[in-house]
Amino acid sequence: MTTVPSPCINWCDINPENGYCRGCYRTLTEIANWSDLTNPEKLEVWSLLSSRKLQAPQQN
Known part of the structure; x- marks a missing residue:
């Protein structure tokens, strides 16, 4: 079975405003x-x- 790939783009930085990684x-x-x-x-x-x-x- 194929595994669903990670959306990671190797830009790991958590936005403190919303808690989401700015990369993925x-x-x-x-x-x-x-x-x-x-x-x-x-x-x-x-x-x-x-x-x-x-x-x-x-x-920006």
Whole structure:
């Protein structure tokens, strides 16, 4: 079975305003637990990332 890939882009910096990584938009808990999540759980996290990115303050 294929494993759902991590959204990590190797830019690890947690935004204190929203608690999301500025690189992948996951929470610290999601990042820490990634290897233990099932594929459906990983897909659920992936489904949240686009909306988190849209809500995040843009970098200038």
